[in-house]
Amino acid sequence: MSTLLQTLLIETLPSDTDPILQAFIQTILPAMEREFELISAMGGSEEIHYQTLIKQGDGYAKENAQRWAAKPDQSLLVHVLNGLLTAWNLSIHLPQHLQLEEIEKRLLCLGLTLHDYNKYVRGQGEEQPPPKAHEITAIINLCQELGEKLNFTGFWQEWQDYLLEIAYLAQNTQFSIDSNPILSNWENGDREFTIDDRRLNDVLRHLLAFGDVAVHIGDPADITTTTKGDRLRDHLSWLNIPKKLVYHRLRDCRGLITNQIHNAVVSFARRLGWEPILYFAQGAIYLTPNESVTPDLADIQTAVWESLIRGDEDNNQPGLAQYFQSGDVGFVRDGKGMKIAPQTLELFTPTDLIRLLPSVVQIKVANVKAPATPKRLEKLQLTDAQKTFLAQGADIRADRLAELIILAQREFFEDCQDYIPWMLSALELQTEISPEQTQVQSGGVNYGWYQVAAHYIAAHATLDDQQVIDFLEGLSDRLATWAEKNNLLQESSSPTYEAFINYLSQYLEVSLSNHQQTEFENELNSYSHAKVNNQPICSLSSGDSDAEDQLDTVVLFKPQQYSNKNSLGGGRIKRGISKIWSLEMLMRQAFWTGASGKLEEQQPVFLYIFPAYVYSPQVAVAVRRLMKELKRVNLWEVRKQWLDAGMHHSGLQTLQWRDEDEVEAGRYSDSYSNKDLPFMAMTYTTTRGKTITDAWVAPSFLALALPILLGVKVVVTSSPDPLYASDQEFVESVKLDGAAGFWNVLGINPNLRLQDLSPALERLLIAYSIHLDFRSSPPDARWQAFNGTARDLVTDVLNVFAIANEGFRERTENKREPSQEDVKRVWKYAQLWIKGNINMSEKLQLIEKLVKEYRQFYQVSVGESSHAVLLPISKALEVILTVPEQIQRGDIILQAAGQLHDALERQEAYKRPFIMDKSVEFSTRKAQELMAIHTFMTTCVDELFLGLYKGDRALLQENRNRIKSGAEFAYRWLALQEKQTEKTSSKGEK
Template sequence: MLSLLKNLLLETLPEDTEPILRSYVEIVVPAMEKEFALISALGGSEDLHFKNLTQLGDRHAKEKAQRWSNRADQSLLVHVLNALLTAWNLLPYLHQPLSDLEKYLLCLGLTLHDYNKYCIGGGEESPHASDVEAILIICQELGEKLNFQSFWPDWKKYLSEIAYLAQNTQFKAGTNMISANYPPFKIPDHRRLQSPLRHLLAFGDLAVHLQDPAQIETETSGDRLREHLRALHIRKQLVYHRLRDTLGILTNVIHNATMLFTQELEWKPILFFAQGVVYLAPPNYQFPDISQLQEFIWQLISERLGGEMSTGRIGFKRDGKGLKVAPQTLELFSYAQLIKYLPDVIIANVANAKNPATPKRLEKLPLTDDEHKFLKKYSDLRADHLAEFIILAQREFFNNVPEYISWMLEALELSSKITPEQTQEQSGGVNYGWYRVAAYYVASHATLDSIHNKLIQIAENLSTWAEENHLFPQHQSPTREVFYSYLSQYLEIKSLTSQQPSFTDELTAYTLAKTKAAKQPICSLRSGEYLSEDQMDSVVLFKPQQYSNKNPLGGRKIKRGISKILSLEMLLRQACWSAVAGKLEEQNPIFLYIFPAYIYSPQMAAAIRTFTDEIKGVYLKKICQHWLQEGMDLNSLRSFPWLEIQEDEAAQFADKKYHSADLPFMATVYTTTRGNTVTEAWIEPAFLAVTLPFLLGVKVVATSSFIPLYNSDEEFLQSVLLDGVANFWHLLHLPSSLRIQDFSFALKRLLTTYSLHLSSRGVKGDPRWQDLIKTVRQTITDILNVFALANQGLRKDKRDHASLEEVYQYWQFAELLAQGNKTMEDKLKVTQKLVNEYRQFYQVGVNDSSHAILLPLTKALEVILSTPENWDDQELIDQGSGLIQAALERQDVYKRPLIKDKTIDYTTRQIQELEAIQTFMTTCVKELFGQMCKGDRALLQESRNRIKAGAEFAYRRLCLQEKTHKEETNS
């Protein structure tokens, strides 16, 4: 069976992985996805818990439902899978290895250890711990559903052992540990069930309840985990690191750098959280040196950014006054290094070959006519490159070094043609004199195709000259100092003291920003204890002053800034996402912050990394087609080829999210759209926000905010949060926060709406998502619009009527969208009832025209709409019945099922037909007109086409059902 989660795990498991575990992932995991993905192991919907417990007669249903729902969500799928993988990761440390039989028992016992949650989630009563026979039955039934037979053909022989382990995973109330209560065990040594198997199961089950790395020190669960390690004779200590902040890529780099650093100390990561890691460390473990760790993390960040900055991709911005350097760029490199990088930076950023700046600059200089005419011939991109290099180097490194001017003129061999004073002629704050120098140099070397090699030579010589003469200003890195302070306050390692976030610093920053005389800008992304600096175009991904348009009347203009920590985050996103500074916001990005549901095992963390790295886009049209082809089964989404590269959709993920060695503690991805509307921006992320928790068991926050709303999944209980979602979501009556049990309803409504929209309004190459809001409004206004939209799609495709498969699909669309709305459900019932009633006396072929199919309904509507308003119901029924009967007299007899039955005398047949017509007409008058349209002829007229469209689809569907029934009966 194809499965996204299975494929991700198999792809990332090490080559030396035990065959039993690999077989478990390949065979059992896909079955678990189907059975466990929508069952809550922790958290879940209070209403659904209360409903299930009430049905089971639980006297404490309300209290239990509240208690359960007050925990954060975790599906039974990831609960079992992470618990098993965590327990499995302890096997290499056991003093006595497990046999193959014991490994199978470990897998299946832990798989079934929460059978009671599965039962309650399905609305069934769970057997009591003392009812061993019922427990065995549940385990056997569930084992058959989960494909245990293919995984381990002998599993039923050991059903007693499996049930024993499942029932006694936890070392507390609710266990039944007396082996005599179970059928005889087949395992050679019964003591192995108690130790090591029960302790392995308990360790895994306890671990997946943790929500914060520090809980191994602050909660009793940490003591219990250590007790199980001692019982297993595993001489390891539990240690952790935690970051009390979650920003995105920056915090992930910190986590990954810390893990890499602690490898030298033989710390082995076993549990991953959004905010840190729990490790197994040697008995006499050493702590990392904090100063060395800080330097190591800074070095990794510098390398990550340095490669992109050295090419000019990030950290630089060009405007009307030339190329500007971000403060972080100046701080990451030594000045000598940066000068050597400038040629590549200049070539990458100064690319205005069709409209060079040099001619415009020369016009503002006091040149003679002959000189201007001469230089104009050589005022091309080469001159721009050279001039901007010289100006940038002077402004950033040699502003107070008079010798720089003479040195540059000598390097260009122009000392005899241009004086130092002429190089410094300025206008509007730009040193235009250097453009004259550049134009003269190009004129002297007119055969040069490119100035790049010359720039490299000048940069090398300039760097050497400045170092030898000690001309560079003292290099400082305020960003590094702030970053070290950030690590000191936010990075916590077990038993090592870290500074608490400084309230005094935060208050000082706030006070400085709020005073009237303050020049310090306020960080536009978040408050904090770190002072902000101006938002440079080369740093932020949004428009620098995008959020500064709300100024108080008569007050000073608000100027937004950004803290140095968040500047690093923005630069890392540019480096990893290939996002253009200052322009990402134009693409209406929606960020998906993907949290683990409590924890990731190392294998699950690697699988999520693979997914976030390799997914190339979301192909909603293909997804909808796949879902329809698979009978509208949500589990079919698991077999969709999510990671294949396809280029026919506009919406795309970022090209790259993480370095290949990094693990995403809180994965951060984003979607963009070519459209300009909020609706278009949210089409893709709204679907993904629900689909990813369903497929992978993660938790997702979707928002347009550039920073996460939460630091960990512990801070929000739901599985899905949509912050500022477009209006179509609310019109579909979907909440902005979803629990596990809400996935099915939300996904079906979304897929139905998307499919209906694509078939009715989408055209080849353009899904027209901007019109989705129209589709949604139509369907929520009147459910019969589903069929009107279906007919619109048929006309668009130049077809007369829907195929047999489409008839069923559109009716299912209507039923799904009407679910939970009594008015809509009643409309579908009345429509179906009308068709059932007139088919008693009038039948045509399923492939006949719409006019032929709808003849009785058309006549009935004509009567109701054309007769005087003072007629009572009976008069309408009689008038309509007569008109319909007269119309039938003009039809072929084979269309009149009651008349063509010659086993009954003709008079009787006529009476039966008239009675059937009157029954149909009564429904039209009383239910269709009187109840659905509230006796309002204007409303009936306005709804006329929708009613007829619904009736046509109902008619064809009934014909197909009858045909299928006859075929099944005959066969």
């Protein structure tokens, strides 16, 4: 079955993709994921590197381990895949006479796949170090071994005929001191190159080297600030590709708005003939014609703003304006009527907004069952006749008319003396209601206009909803035309636009554009000035002094609740929100359909997904597709997939990750946009009204699974701020910020390197599965109780069995004895749980030893009751806990052995293996049984009571039920093992 990454790539590749590349993804990529996904190409755990290097006899193990671990993580899978795709994409630009033949394309794929064989060997932890550059036979043999593991035959039947070329390219991908490019060293009587050595050295090696250097780049500006850029340009020159490298970079990472900026810049650059070849969280690197010049920054800023507000028609991406026009964002209605967000007034001209109001009012004023007009009319001094007449129009239609009139007056005509007469005249009510009556208000609510609206509707009682909408549109259009004609509207200005352009001028770099960066001192002075003068300071960005009071129309979080920053030695700071963060919040409302002020109630946990250094275009599109279609995590399904795969994370590959309604039909679909890309992908989970534990169980799983399956890096936090601007700012693969308590209880580090991911995911899924199996009440997972499950598991491995027994025997809706499959599963839970824990391992081994010893003299069917199964251990514990303290060790053993023997005497003979063995004299059988009982009791006293529990009877009593639960499962497990051994033996005899 296809892996997640493989499926995403297949579905997003254009239909005209070269069949060789398609075949590589179909055949080799799944094997690469299996072998490479948890091997470090860069970064990784210092301790694991150190242990491996010590094992391989490296004299500088400590220094090398520290040097490698200081780099951010990147898996060998991501390293190879992105390097290969980058080299492939570059090969398309080769001059006609250098274009690759079919065999050369296959060599390109296989050579790059194996080019870091040394990292693979180290990642396996082998004692034998990887072969050196001069050990050619060893290199060839290693490449052959890896080729078989990675399914090279499925990709290319004749690959072994070109093994020499593959090994040569793998060893000599880089033009460095570790290479061995002398052809005569490789050829001998038994082997020689099949293809032209000039093609190997002058074309293929440079393509491979370009791809390998590219995936070491961590920032777009590296092409101008480091030697990596020089090396890439050298390879372009050697390949006679008439292109140069340019970049754009945004020195900030906020989420949706920064992604929108990135995509707008990419779209602008495409129109200039720039082709993006590498994507980063903070920008992109492009191949451009040599004659290209850097565009004017002002043109880019204008294009980005238009894309942000109006959208990108070429990319079929909506802008904020579309959501404003539909009333989804930018407007709010409370008990005092509708309000317009400040950004709305800045993004549209007053004329446009007036004409926009009818559609917004139609959506926002939707209280059909409880209209406001009747309540408003009760506040007015009206005659009985007026009340009777107005009651005919006191419904939702009047609400909408009144809201439109009031909002227009408050926002655009507050100081206009002619507005009221004009409106009354337009409604033909100038003789019925005086201007003074329209302005009756109390508590900030205008009641007079509700009387006007009810009067108009009552006079036109036959108007249906559509006719009312048509009337409001006509009224708004006439109002806007009148205001324009008489110059009654103020000239529109947009501080948000100015703040956005200023933001771009500070943060956006485009190649070598003349870009002025704001000095740190200026930012500090602005921040300090805002604090001294008690000006609003953005609670999200902290250092952005260009802030305003936060309004519930733009902030997804409850006002005055998402910041706790105070001045040193001072009182409360006046908290606000900057223009840029306001735009970010508006975009989250629009794109996530989040109600203003309500998201916090759902306890969101955000996942910020960064590329590990870099994305190739194909991988970026694949990641974007998953983020667009990612479904809510169903941990019941996760548990099932994981168990079906033998408790291995490979089972998660076939999990239904995407919402089926979003998945497009077809394998190679060109309808999928590959322009709008996730430079830093975002997603979030919510759990309205539940505990913090509930909120964190799903994102904790995603945090560990996505880096393994996609090779990305993930930051998980409840903060709306991504914390980092790029993956280079944190070296780990996963970082959990403020995780729920169970994470620390389980002993999982919140900062995980690549090699830590699989053990952490295994530990998490064991705990989740045990909880879902035995402490849930389907369909309710009862995650609020998970902290208790986690504490029990880390306290004692025997609690695995105690919790299982609790689930089997105490849950009334599912009371039963464990089946064979249950026993296998629970025993494996325990075996996996004790990995790396010596104390727990010894405890479980002791319980297993005790059961093995008493099974020698006492055996019952696993279908018997727990009391029958546990008779020897129960009797032993009973005696140890009840004998007087002054009795010596030897006496305890003898007394317990005697009582146990008496209990056995009362049992059926078939439960006593020694007694049933009639091939031996009865006296001998009795002696054997007594000896076995004595051995068992000695172990109970010496190793269990005096050893494990230090002779503390109270402690033994406290753990009595745990011991019995562990012993019961050990008994069932051993019985199952014996049964399987007997079946195997009988089959062998036949």
